[in-house]
Amino acid sequence: xxxxxxxxxxxxxxxxxxxxxxxxxxxxxxxxxxxxxxxxxxxxxxxxxxxxxxxxxxxxxxxxxxxxxxxxxxxxxxxxxxxxxxxxxxxxxxxxxxxxxxxxxxxxxxxxxxxxxxxxxxxxxxxxxxxxxxxxxxxxxxxxxxxxxxxxxxxxxxxxxxxxxxxxxxxxxxxxxxxxxxxxxxxxxxxxxxxxxxxxxx
Amino acid sequence: xxxxxxxxxxxxxxxxxxxxxxxxxxxxxxxxxxxxxxxxxxxxxxxxxxxxxxxxxxxxxxxxxxxxxxxxxxxxxxxxxxxxxxxxxxxxxxxxxxxxxxxxxxxxxxxxxxxxxxxxxxxxxxxxxxxxxxxxxxxxxxxxxxxxxxxxxxxxxxxxxxxxxxxxxxxxxxxxxxxxxxxxxxxxxxxxxxxxxxxxxxxxxxxxxxxxxxxxxxxxxxxxxxxxxxxxxxxxxxxxxxxxxxxxxxxxxxxxxxxxxxxxxxxxxxxxxxxxxxxx
Numbered sequence: 001x002x003x004x005x006x007x008x009x010x011x012x013x014x015x016x017x018x019x020x021x022x023x024x025x026x027x028x029x030x031x032x033x034x035x036x037x038x039x040x041x042x043x044x045x046x047x048x049x050x051x052x053x054x055x056x057x058x059x060x061x062x063x064x065x066x067x068x069x070x071x072x073x074x075x076x077x078x079x080x081x082x083x084x085x086x087x088x089x090x091x092x093x094x095x096x097x098x099x100x101x102x103x104x105x106x107x108x109x110x111x112x113x114x115x116x117x118x119x120x121x122x123x124x125x126x127x128x129x130x131x132x133x134x135x136x137x138x139x140x141x142x143x144x145x146x147x148x149x150x151x152x153x154x155x156x157x158x159x160x161x162x163x164x165x166x167x168x169x170x171x172x173x174x175x176x177x178x179x180x181x182x183x184x185x186x187x188x189x190x191x192x193x194x195x196x197x198x199x200x201x202x
Numbered sequence: 203x204x205x206x207x208x209x210x211x212x213x214x215x216x217x218x219x220x221x222x223x224x225x226x227x228x229x230x231x232x233x234x235x236x237x238x239x240x241x242x243x244x245x246x247x248x249x250x251x252x253x254x255x256x257x258x259x260x261x262x263x264x265x266x267x268x269x270x271x272x273x274x275x276x277x278x279x280x281x282x283x284x285x286x287x288x289x290x291x292x293x294x295x296x297x298x299x300x301x302x303x304x305x306x307x308x309x310x311x312x313x314x315x316x317x318x319x320x321x322x323x324x325x326x327x328x329x330x331x332x333x334x335x336x337x338x339x340x341x342x343x344x345x346x347x348x349x350x351x352x353x354x355x356x357x358x359x360x361x362x363x364x365x366x367x368x369x370x371x372x373x374x375x376x377x378x379x380x381x382x383x384x385x386x387x388x389x390x391x392x393x394x395x396x397x398x399x400x401x402x403x404x405x406x407x408x409x410x411x412x413x414x415x416x417x418x419x420x421x422x423x424x425x426x427x428x429x430x431x432x433x434x435x436x437x438x439x440x441x442x443x444x445x446x447x448x449x450x451x452x453x454x455x456x457x458x459x460x461x462x463x464x465x466x467x468x469x470x471x472x473x474x475x476x477x478x479x480x481x482x
Contacts, residue, residue, distance in 0.1 A: 020244055024290065027235050035230035040221070049231055056238040137217055156218045181211075188214040 008076050015063070015071050023060050026076070031056075033158070034084050040153045041088045043142040051091060055084040078160060078168045085150055085168070092146060140190045148183030155180045236292040240264070246283065247294030249303060253310045253374055254405050255398050260306055260375075261291060262299070266319030267306070270372045272393065286371075287324055306375070313341040313406055315375050324371060328356070332366040339380040342407040343436040343468065346384040353469070368392050379403060386417040386435075408436055421450040423470050425462045432457045437468035 007029065015022040034055060038048035059080060063071070141149060154160045154168070155176075165180075166173040239245030246268055248261040259279050261269040268287065271279055276293065283291045296303070302319065309315035315337070322330045331354040339345050351363045367378040373393040379402045383389045388410075391399035404410060416422075416435055424440045425432035427447045432454075433440035451457045454464065454471040464471040 023242070024235075024239060024244060027238050031230050031235055031238075035234065036228045039228055049234060052230065052234060053238050053241065057241050060238075060242040060244075134221060137221055141218070141221070152218060156215060157221050159222070184211050184214045184218070187218065188211060191214070191217075 012071065012074060012076060016068055019063060023063065026059070026080075027056055030077075030080055034080060037081065037153065037158055038084055038088055040138070040141065040157060041085070041146070041150060042092060043138070047091065051084060051088050054091075055080070055087045058087065059083050075164070075167070078164045081154060081158065081160070082168045085154075088150075089146065140187055140194075143190050144183055144186055148179060148186055151176060151179045152183040152187065156184075233292070236290070237298075239290055240292075240294075245290035245292065246287070247292055247299065248279070248283075249294050249296060249299060249306070251307055251310055254402060255374075255394060258310070258374065260303075262294075262303065263289075263321060264300075265321035265323065267372055267375060268321040268324070270374055309375055313374075313377060318375060320372060320376065322371070325366075325369070328354075328359075328362065329366040329369065331356075332363050333370060333372075333376050333378070336367065336370075336378050336381055337376050339377060341377075341380075343434070343438075344380050344382045344386075344403065344408055344413070345434065345468075347381055347389070348384050349434075349469070350381055352472075364389065374402075380406075384422065386413040386422075416450065419450070420452050422453065423451040423457060425449040425451050425457060425460070430462050431465050432462040432470060433465040434468045434470050437465055439465055439467055 011022060011025055011029065014025065031052065035048055035052045038051040038055070039045065042048050042051060062083075066074075141152065144152065151165065151169070154165055155162070160168070162173050162176055165176045169176060171179075236245055236247070240247055240263065243264045246261045246263040248259045248269075250273055251258055251260055255272070257273040259269075259271050259273045259276070260267060261271075261283055269283060271282070273279070280291050283289075302317070305315070305318055309318055320333075320337075322333060325333065332350055335350050335353050347363045347367075348357070348360045350367075351357050351360045354363075356362070363381075367381055368390060370376055370378040370392060373379070373391075379391055379393075379399045381389070388396045388399050388403075390396060400410060413435060416424075421435075423432045424435050424443060425448075426439075426443045427449050431439065432449075432451055435441075449460075449462075451460075451462065457464070457471075464473060466473060
């Protein structure tokens with residue numbers, strides 16, 4: 001359920017009157033997005049669960065110390081992404097680059113073993129293929145260093161604007177743009193290197 | 203056979219954007235929200251335990267135990283909890299609960315809850331004082347409502363004490379069943395009426411027949427002719443008085459007149475002996 005900015009404004013208003021009830025709404029509205037973000041960052045369902053939980057708890061703790069003025073000026077969505085990112089960075093650093101080692105070959109090998117001329121049943125076949133593509137993409141994304149992965153995800157999957165991203169990362173817009181560009185270039189290289197033709201050319 | 207085609211940057215961008223569509227396996231676990239709210243204290247979890255009066259639900263949060271109810275129907279318990287406390291509630295697994303919850307089982311069986319944390323935020327300061335005082339009554343003993351009122355420094359608030367105990371959100375663990383009327387009639391009980399109150403006290407070893415027999419003769423206290431100390435009849439020191447040294451007493455005033463001093467364990471009167479005659 002994507003949330004429009006109108007809802008975000010309503011949420012901020014609610015926060016000023018009843019922080020506790022507001023927070024439950026925040027969790028309700030953002031859990032899907034933040035969890036998906038954490039999942040793309042970490043590549044692990046359990047890790048994403050922990051990251052999202054920790055991030056929400058930190059957000060609540062921070063909110064209880066904020067003044068009315070601070071709350072009113074909060075860019076809620078990117079503020080929450082920022083917290084998730086910080087939690088994820090800390091946790092992933094501890095895990096010592098574990099998710100980066102996932103091999104693309106593994107993902108590719110399954111489909112290669114399937115007979116190329118399998119009987120065509122349009123519906124499920126096409127759906128399985130689409131899933132295969134997404135899985136391969138996810139794995140490719142996980143091979144990027146975190147510094148590139150996070151900006152590619154935030155810009156192109158979560159759809160944050162460059163100014164939003166610059167504020168979130170506390171970096172100049174130019175730097176952020178360059179990172180996104182390099183991230184995409186690396187991703188392309190990963191895909192090309194692994195001859196991931198079925199993903200690249202449909 | 204392998205065609206080396208280049209993959210442009212815009213193609214990579216387009217591909218990454220395909221991941222915008224959320225997939226089924228990317229859905230957050232259904233309990234995530236409950237855990238978050240639990241961890242920040244905005245929601246309670248509950249566990250099921252067996253107790254001397256049958257299965258019960260125990261609701262708890264990061265501050266402590268917030269409620270106890272007989273377990274009949276989980277959904278109506280959840281609805282009542284939400285209406286009473288205004289917080290979300292969800293079923294916990296025992297291995298997800300805080301470590302101290304492991305004491306609950308024993309506390310329910312033994313009737314002693316020495317180190318359990320309680321969340322009495324929903325109660326007024328007066329109610330909290332009453333409940334914490336009730337918590338200090340040991341298993342196997344009973345005290346009058348008037349005793350609780352006197353002990354918390356509100357000797358005239360006997361009826362208010364009764365109301366506060368009736369509203370006890372955590373019966374059994376906070377043993378409001380150990381508070382009875384001054385004439386040792388049992389009085390009401392929120393968790394299934396006086397029938398359960400009687401059963402609980404008997405299970406804890408309170409000699410209700412003796413209490414009723416004493417009460418019918420107007421006896422409220424027992425003194426020892428050897429030590430000249432007087433007690434509530436359920437006090438362990440009263441139970442140790444040999445029958446031939448047992449002196450029945452009807453009021454602290456009578457006891458004081460006969461040269462008896464109040465027991466320091468069950469405190470039938472303030473230690474000075476100068477306190478108000480709360481038996482009236």
